[in-house]
Amino acid sequence: DVKVTQSSRYLVKRTGEKVFLECVQDMDHENMFWYRQDPGLGLRLIYFSYDVKMKEKGDIPEGYSVSREKKERFSLILESASTNQTSMYLCASTLGGPGANVLTFGAGSRLTVL
Amino acid sequence: GNSVTQMEGPVTLSEEAFLTINCTYTATGYPSLFWYVQYPGEGLQLLLKATKADDKGSNKGFEATYRKETTSFHLEKGSVQVSDSAVYFCALKTGANNLFFGTGTRLTVIP
Numbered sequence: 001d002v003k004v005t006q007s008s009r010y011l012v013k014r015t016g017e018k019v020f021l022e023c024v025q026d027m028d029h030e031n032m033f034w035y036r037q038d039p040g041l042g043l044r045l046i047y048f049s050y051d052v053k054m055k056e057k058g059d060i061p062e063g064y065s066v067s068r069e070k071k072e073r074f075s076l077i078l079e080s081a082s083t084n085q086t087s088m089y090l091c092a093s094t095l096g097g098p099g100a101n102v103l104t105f106g107a108g109s110r111l112t113v114l
Numbered sequence: 115g116n117s118v119t120q121m122e123g124p125v126t127l128s129e130e131a132f133l134t135i136n137c138t139y140t141a142t143g144y145p146s147l148f149w150y151v152q153y154p155g156e157g158l159q160l161l162l163k164a165t166k167a168d169d170k171g172s173n174k175g176f177e178a179t180y181r182k183e184t185t186s187f188h189l190e191k192g193s194v195q196v197s198d199s200a201v202y203f204c205a206l207k208t209g210a211n212n213l214f215f216g217t218g219t220r221l222t223v224i225p
Contacts, residue, residue: 004157033212042203042217043158058212090157102148103213105157 003027006091006106013113019078021109023091030096032074033103034058034066037088046089049074050096081113116141120204120216127194127223135189135219137178137204145206147171147180147187148213152201161189161202194223 007022025032031050035043035058045058047066055066063085067075074093078085088110092103121136139145146165150158162171167182176191187204204216 035215040217043215045212048212092158101207102160102163103150103158105150105159107155107157 004091004093004104004106006089006109008109009107011109011111013081013111015082015113017081017113019081019111019113021076021078021089021091021111023074023076023093023106024072025074025093025104026072027093027104028071029093029104030071031094031101032068033092033094034064034074034076035090035092036060037090037108043090046076078111081111083113085111086113087111116145116206116208116214118204118206118214118216120202121219122217123201123219123221125219125221127221129196129223129225130193131223133189133191133194133198133221135202135204135221137187137189137216139185139187139204139206141185141206141208143208145208147178148205148207149176149178149187149189150203150205150215152203152218154200158203194221196223196225199223 004025033048034046049055049068065077091106094101117140148163149161151161152158162173164171164180170179178189201218201220203218205213
């Protein structure tokens with residue numbers, strides 16, 4: 001089975017801190033995604049990457065950046081955390097190309113910014 | 115553009131009741147359609163999918179039929195169990211790499 005592992009399940013940070021959320025997948029998937037999940041808003045795409053060192057903005061990239069130096073790892077970075085970034089962050093991966101490729105999700109990282 | 119509209123929750127049902135969660139979509143081209151489920155404390159996982167019109171996806175007693183004429187993909191189950199309590203997300207995927215998700219519907223099944 002594909003596994004997507006997010007390094008931290010729960011984090012508490014202070015406003016202005018730099019935050020790193022790490023995600024690793026073990027099935028050689030080309031595509032990786034970072035979503036944010038908030039009640040009543042569903043999942044919103046922050047960034048995705050379809051190859052090493054490649055990245056594309058999603059629907060809500062402001063305040064975030066990403067890094068993909070290796071195929072299996074996709075990091076989400078909050079340069080200066082703010083309270084409105086308190087949320088559940090979900091990483092996912094999938095094979096590349098068109099078709100009904102299924103996303104495999106990690107368990108999520110719940111970030112609280114004080 | 116692409117979007118998914120799903121039934122507002124929360125939904126509370128008694129065990130063995132019939133479940134319907136409505137989902138309609140707007141898409142360019144011919145999307146694939148999905149239902150994902152998120153159990154408490156976990157990430158999302160695929161429940162079922164359909165890739166073309168009139169396809170029926172099914173899994174764990176859940177079913178959904180891809181209706182192109184009504185642009186719908188409603189989720190149904192004939193007899194829900196307490197273990198089905200979760201948040202359900204409808205999603206679509208076009209030829210691009212991204213999925214578009216609905217806002218999610220929380221289901222609670224009481225004994």
